[in-house]
Amino acid sequence: MSIITKAACVGGGVIGGAWAARFALAGIDVNIFDPHPEAERIIGEVMANAEKAYGMLTMAPLPPRGKLTFCKSIEQAVEGVDWIQESVPERLELKRGVITEIDAFARPDALIGSSTSGLLPSDLQADMKYPERMFVAHPYNPVYLLPLVELVGGKKTSAATIKRAEEGVAEIGMKGVVIAKEIEAFVGDRLLEALWREALWLIQDDICDTETLDNVMRYSFGMRWAQMGLFETYRIAGGEAGMRHFLAQFGPCLKWPWTKFTDVVDLDDALVEKIGSQSDAQAAGRSIRELERIRDENLVGIMHALKASNGGEGWGAGKLLADFEKRLWAKGGNQAKTHDASGPLRLIDTKVNAAWVDYNGHMTEHRYLQLFGDTSDALLRLLGVDFAYVEAGHSYYTVETHIRHLGEAKLGQELYTTLQLLASDEKRVQFFTRIHDAASGEVIATAEQMMLHVDAKASKSVPAPTEVLTKLKPIAEGHAKLEVPEGAGRHVGQKR
Ligand SMILES: NC(=O)C1=CN([C@@H]2O[C@H](COP(=O)(O)OP(=O)(O)OC[C@H]3O[C@@H](n4cnc5c(N)ncnc54)[C@H](O)[C@@H]3O)[C@@H](O)[C@H]2O)C=CC1
Numbered sequence: 001m002s003i004i005t006k007a008a009c010v011g012g013g014v015i016g017g018a019w020a021a022r023f024a025l026a027g028i029d030v031n032i033f034d035p036h037p038e039a040e041r042i043i044g045e046v047m048a049n050a051e052k053a054y055g056m057l058t059m060a061p062l063p064p065r066g067k068l069t070f071c072k073s074i075e076q077a078v079e080g081v082d083w084i085q086e087s088v089p090e091r092l093e094l095k096r097g098v099i100t101e102i103d104a105f106a107r108p109d110a111l112i113g114s115s116t117s118g119l120l121p122s123d124l125q126a127d128m129k130y131p132e133r134m135f136v137a138h139p140y141n142p143v144y145l146l147p148l149v150e151l152v153g154g155k156k157t158s159a160a161t162i163k164r165a166e167e168g169v170a171e172i173g174m175k176g177v178v179i180a181k182e183i184e185a186f187v188g189d190r191l192l193e194a195l196w197r198e199a200l201w202l203i204q205d206d207i208c209d210t211e212t213l214d215n216v217m218r219y220s221f222g223m224r225w226a227q228m229g230l231f232e233t234y235r236i237a238g239g240e241a242g243m244r245h246f247l248a249q250f251g252p253c254l255k256w257p258w259t260k261f262t263d264v265v266d267l268d269d270a271l272v273e274k275i276g277s278q279s280d281a282q283a284a285g286r287s288i289r290e291l292e293r294i295r296d297e298n299l300v301g302i303m304h305a306l307k308a309s310n311g312g313e314g315w316g317a318g319k320l321l322a323d324f325e326k327r328l329w330a331k332g333g334n335q336a337k338t339h340d341a342s343g344p345l346r347l348i349d350t351k352v353n354a355a356w357v358d359y360n361g362h363m364t365e366h367r368y369l370q371l372f373g374d375t376s377d378a379l380l381r382l383l384g385v386d387f388a389y390v391e392a393g394h395s396y397y398t399v400e401t402h403i404r405h406l407g408e409a410k411l412g413q414e415l416y417t418t419l420q421l422l423a424s425d426e427k428r429v430q431f432f433t434r435i436h437d438a439a440s441g442e443v444i445a446t447a448e449q450m451m452l453h454v455d456a457k458a459s460k461s462v463p464a465p466t467e468v469l470t471k472l473k474p475i476a477e478g479h480a481k482l483e484v485p486e487g488a489g490r491h492v493g494q495k496r
């Protein structure tokens, strides 16, 4: 059974709003309480960004979006929900008061997570009647894309709560990392704080400006850290002798004057203005919303790259995404399990997202192939050839593809695909797929493809089993009555 069927967000700013989006996109209804007069508008904008990002992130069938309900009080928001996420400003007294109120009105077994960046859970749970169900669930901005949640229990938090919290965040595509002991700022913010302090000194001392500092990060170790952490990265930096050699070589530097971070800069008006004006110049007129859009596109691209890494198995956040998608496919989301075979099967509905567009301003070549591949995967799922089937040792492999480009697909354009079976036997399926513009139905591209049923371990084609052929039969019979599509059997013409 699911840990979270209904959630509440108390505080709906940068972080609370993005938590609401994360829950809603996982199909969970969310109650929101935030006294800000513009809370609904702000969360609406975060939701729109999150939906755009998910459109780029995954083709897996997301469940129907959860409903957002804006409530007039904490009491109303937390009534009957399974998970309450507190994301009010970082002030101990405020948070403690809000959490105590949540505790008074929530179901005694409901989980209560705090988004605090650094306060101790023991301090937050001090006045609670049921403190055993309260913990820190510290996310990273943007919560709807970055999967990490640091889970930190206080003195009165039960082990069962932390276990349920770990399972709960996994359900919404996140990675719960349990921190063994409570400590201010946990692990992530301790590391960020060290870097942040050092960075402020480098600006204060005119060693570099904000743009130079950001360039140093994003062209180098920033990219490394998205895929391996500090220790794994430095292990490799030690060469064949690994971590021990790395420590021997760079250990002495720890005693050299390579850092100022244990002193705190004086964030006086002059320094605030210096950083503010350098940051304005760096933004070059881009609004926060524009920067968020670029950030989200970049993060999606990084996760896609990580999903394809390690020989296709996925790595880090990419492996997490791949596993989440497998679960989404297994659940099937909104996907129809049967189709009317009296016409071509409509299998994929999608939109051209920014990551698919090339320098010509339209969908780039390999994305057509991806869409044709996603459509043939959808056909295979209809036939019962899903992840479990593939893991058991059999699959269909594509052995031939011929694509024709007939029109253009531009950024944001809505598309759908249809598939018509041309021929099949116990080993082969041959089919014709069309990509349509969703508004007009016009055909933008077609592909004719052939797949063979294979024994993956033996690497040879073998007949498909009866259960697959039985599902294929009604489609084959229905499509045998259709006209052969214009363009089927075509090849690239060559004048000699
Ligand atoms: N901004 C960030 O990068 C991150 C922030 N956090 C943590 O998340 C929490 C929230 O931070 P942000 O979202 O950045 O702040 P924010 O200022 O964007 O949002 C706070 C929201 O809480 C609302 N609020 C104030 N009093 C309230 C009350 N009594 N009941 C309900 N809502 C109330 C405000 O109207 C506001 O919308 C903090 O604990 C922060 O440390 C965690 C990770 C990252």
Ligand SMILES: C[N+](C)(C)CC(=O)CC(=O)[O-]
Pocket: 116, 117, 139, 140, 141, 189, 192
């Ligand atoms: C600046 N911050 C302490 C609020 C940062 C975080 O808590 C995590 C993040 O998203 O960087």
